[in-house]
Amino acid sequence: MLGTLMIGLREGLEAALVVGVLLAYVHRIGRRDVAKRIWIGVGAAVLLSMILGAILTYGAYGLSFTAQEAIGGSLSILAVVMVTWMVFWMLRASGDLGADLRGQVDRALVGNGWGVAAIGFVSVGREGLETALFIWATTRANDISPLTGFLTAVSGIVIAIILGWLLYRGMLRINLTVFFRWSGALLIVFAAGVLAYGVHDLQEAGFLPGPFAPPPPEAGAFVAAWFGESAWAFQLSHLIAPDGFLGALLKGTIGFSPEMTKLEVFAWFLYLVPTLTIFLRASFAQERERAARKIAATQKGTP
Amino acid sequence: MTITHPRRRVGQTLTALATLAGATIALTGCVPNAAPDAESIAVTASDTDCAVETAEATSGTVTFTVQNDGSTVNEFYVLGANKLTIIGEVENIAPGASRDLTVQVGPGDYFTNCKPGMIGAGVGQAPFVVNGEAVETSQEDDAVIAQYIGYVKSQTEELVPQVQEFVDAYQAGDDEEAKRLFPLVRISYERIEPTAEQFGDLDPKIDYRKPGALEEGIPFTGFHRIEQDLWLDAAIANYSTPEKDHYPKDDLVALTPEERAELGDQLVADITELKDKVAAPDFTLTLADITEGAKGLLDEVAAPDGKLPGEENEFGHTDLYDFYANVEGAQVAFDTVRPLAEANDASELVTELDERFADMFALLDEYGSYDAGFVFYDTVDETQRAELAASLSALSEPMSKLTAAVVK
Numbered sequence: 001m002l003g004t005l006m007i008g009l010r011e012g013l014e015a016a017l018v019v020g021v022l023l024a025y026v027h028r029i030g031r032r033d034v035a036k037r038i039w040i041g042v043g044a045a046v047l048l049s050m051i052l053g054a055i056l057t058y059g060a061y062g063l064s065f066t067a068q069e070a071i072g073g074s075l076s077i078l079a080v081v082m083v084t085w086m087v088f089w090m091l092r093a094s095g096d097l098g099a100d101l102r103g104q105v106d107r108a109l110v111g112n113g114w115g116v117a118a119i120g121f122v123s124v125g126r127e128g129l130e131t132a133l134f135i136w137a138t139t140r141a142n143d144i145s146p147l148t149g150f151l152t153a154v155s156g157i158v159i160a161i162i163l164g165w166l167l168y169r170g171m172l173r174i175n176l177t178v179f180f181r182w183s184g185a186l187l188i189v190f191a192a193g194v195l196a197y198g199v200h201d202l203q204e205a206g207f208l209p210g211p212f213a214p215p216p217p218e219a220g221a222f223v224a225a226w227f228g229e230s231a232w233a234f235q236l237s238h239l240i241a242p243d244g245f246l247g248a249l250l251k252g253t254i255g256f257s258p259e260m261t262k263l264e265v266f267a268w269f270l271y272l273v274p275t276l277t278i279f280l281r282a283s284f285a286q287e288r289e290r291a292a293r294k295i296a297a298t299q300k301g302t303p
Numbered sequence: 304m305t306i307t308h309p310r311r312r313v314g315q316t317l318t319a320l321a322t323l324a325g326a327t328i329a330l331t332g333c334v335p336n337a338a339p340d341a342e343s344i345a346v347t348a349s350d351t352d353c354a355v356e357t358a359e360a361t362s363g364t365v366t367f368t369v370q371n372d373g374s375t376v377n378e379f380y381v382l383g384a385n386k387l388t389i390i391g392e393v394e395n396i397a398p399g400a401s402r403d404l405t406v407q408v409g410p411g412d413y414f415t416n417c418k419p420g421m422i423g424a425g426v427g428q429a430p431f432v433v434n435g436e437a438v439e440t441s442q443e444d445d446a447v448i449a450q451y452i453g454y455v456k457s458q459t460e461e462l463v464p465q466v467q468e469f470v471d472a473y474q475a476g477d478d479e480e481a482k483r484l485f486p487l488v489r490i491s492y493e494r495i496e497p498t499a500e501q502f503g504d505l506d507p508k509i510d511y512r513k514p515g516a517l518e519e520g521i522p523f524t525g526f527h528r529i530e531q532d533l534w535l536d537a538a539i540a541n542y543s544t545p546e547k548d549h550y551p552k553d554d555l556v557a558l559t560p561e562e563r564a565e566l567g568d569q570l571v572a573d574i575t576e577l578k579d580k581v582a583a584p585d586f587t588l589t590l591a592d593i594t595e596g597a598k599g600l601l602d603e604v605a606a607p608d609g610k611l612p613g614e615e616n617e618f619g620h621t622d623l624y625d626f627y628a629n630v631e632g633a634q635v636a637f638d639t640v641r642p643l644a645e646a647n648d649a650s651e652l653v654t655e656l657d658e659r660f661a662d663m664f665a666l667l668d669e670y671g672s673y674d675a676g677f678v679f680y681d682t683v684d685e686t687q688r689a690e691l692a693a694s695l696s697a698l699s700e701p702m703s704k705l706t707a708a709v710v711k
Contacts, residue, residue: 003374003375003376003397003398004376004397004398004400006376007376007395007397011395057403062403062405064391064405064406064407065389065390065391065392065404065406130394130395134394134395134397134402137396137400137401137402137403138397138400140401149397149399149400152397153397204389204392205389206388206389211387212387212388212389213385213387213388214385214387214388228387235423237420237421237422237423238422238423241420241422242420242421242422243375243376243420243421258422
């Protein structure tokens with residue numbers, strides 16, 4: 001029972017957190033109308049996932065393993081690109097907004113808000129298909145009461161949504177400058193996690209070198225180090241149970257899995273360190289600039 | 304003219320991308336699900352085991368229904384022959400729940416594995432064999448395979464009357480005629496031997512030598528048993544040499560007419576069975592069978608009990624006929640796949656193999672021909688054998704690259 005709950009939690013957490021941050025964003029800049037569009041994006045993703053999941057489970061055709069992993073992997077990478085782009089767009093927009101943020105934000109918001117909605121769609125849809133397949137299969141299973149199985153899985157997702165909502169509430173309470181900085185930073189951290197297991201999916205599908213393929217014949221030592229057993233960076237599943245609460249939480253937030261390949265860790269760092277550095281530097285620079293402008297304005301005002 | 308707002312355009316692009324990614328799900332990589340009444344292979348996963356109902360399946364779409372009877376979330380994997388490559392996996396199988404994994408597999412060796420708690424290397428790893436025909440082949444491949452199968456058929460069809468004629472002479476007690484026919488009757492067999500070896504029990508009955516039969520504990524029958532009887536003096540002398548003195552000598556006596564009749568009839572029956580199996584509608588080969596078979600033929604010449612050391616026909620010393628036939632068989636296989644190798648930009652390899660085959664045949668021609676007869680191999684001295692070995696390994700080396708050049 002707990003296992004079923006954890007599956008729902010793990011699969012739902014990261015999507016719920018991203019959506020929570022997105023909603024906090026549009027709320028803070030006073031675009032409630034965009035919030036509606038995000039919900040449309042999320043709703044569409046849930047609906048599409050459930051429909052596709054049902055078709056693939058009960059229909060005449062299922063998805064080949066390679067296709068499943070390839071779609072999951074490439075949607076992950078698409079999600080990372082979109083989130084990164086949005087974070088920097090927001091940074092620039094909030095810079096342009098000047099003193100009275102709420103008043104001027106109506107000019108444009110990521111293509112009338114549909115861009116943000118698309119991010120919500122991809123973030124949910126990415127995990128959605130796998131979750132839907134799992135939920136339908138659980139519903140179909142005979143050995144446990146289908147309803148119990150279904151409700152437990154959904155409970156996990158509900159817990160994920162509550163965590164996303166708590167993040168949303170917390171985000172609303174913090175000061176606006178700090179909000180933009182830390183919500184952006186959070187999204188970058190989430191995105192790094194998404195990237196890491198996007199890479200993992202592509203490794204499983206055999207599109208990227210990894211522990212699921214032997215080194216090519218006549219490969220040098222450098223190339224061989226990315227294949228087979230030596231492709232693992234660490235395997236800590238004996239310390240952190242992947243099906244436990246901590247495992248689910250770490251996986252759903254920062255994308256940490258107890259077993260990670262070198263390429264995953266490499267991609268995680270390669271994305272996170274420069275992106276976060278550039279973002280935080282720009283954010284702090286913006287704050288200093290704004291403070292300086294304020295001082296200049298005050299000085300101009302005094303004779 | 305309307306100028307699209309750049310930011311809006313970015314948003315539209317992203318929406319389009321998302322839609323595209325969504326559409327991809329519907330359009331690519333579909334595999335047929337099992338029909339409701341279709342058979343699926345039951346897998347019972349527990350915390351310590353991974354019991355797969357059957358370890359065999361026919362190529363094509365295979366569905367595993369994985370029931371998790373354990374206490375923790377499980378995963379089920381189908382791995383490739385290297386135990387690494389993931390052919391298919393189904394994750395998130397909750398305790399008490401059951402999930403299906405549908406994979407499309409071609410013939411070959413696989414492994415099944417469960418990973419309770421999603422931890423570590425998993426439990427219950429077991430071999431899983433898929434039989435049947437390759438899932439996908441191109442028309443060109445099919446044509447090449449059909450052509451080669453046609454060749455194998457023609458060889459086995461020639462073989463049956465030839466063997467009958469040889470056996471008739473042997474059973475009639477016409478030893479001179481039987482000795483003359485012995486190397487000739489083996490030609491067709493030696494050209495296609497790797498195919499016969501595919502049928503497992505046939506080649507041991509037809510073509511095993513005495514040490515091989517003793518080692519596997521099977522009766523010593525077939526061509527070489529008859530050879531021993533025809534050249535009995537040579538066999539007695541051979542098995543008195545220090546290196547072979549430990550072999551039993553109780554069979555080094557002339558066979559009675561009844562024993563000859565039984566032995567000969569069995570050889571005819573086995574050869575006929577080979578012909579029938581090759582002619583069966585479901586008999587098929589893969590491209591790799593053909594190219595690896597070509598390499599296998601050359602390896603048989605060089606093997607420690609093969610023709611090069613003079614062990615194949617240790618009593619009759621007619622090894623050069625077999626040698627020649629093996630090389631001919633390899634060349635036919637190579638010629639059959641030649642267009643595929645050339646289409647795959649392996650023209651250099653093709654040219655090299657042509658030259659090496661020409662060298663090999665030129666050297667063998669110095670020792671005779673099927674019509675004029677080859678010299679007995681015990682008259683070929685060490686220097687000449689070394690020369691034959693050098694020519695053969697010069698041919699084997701490029702031949703080992705043929706599979707990679709043909710099978711893409």
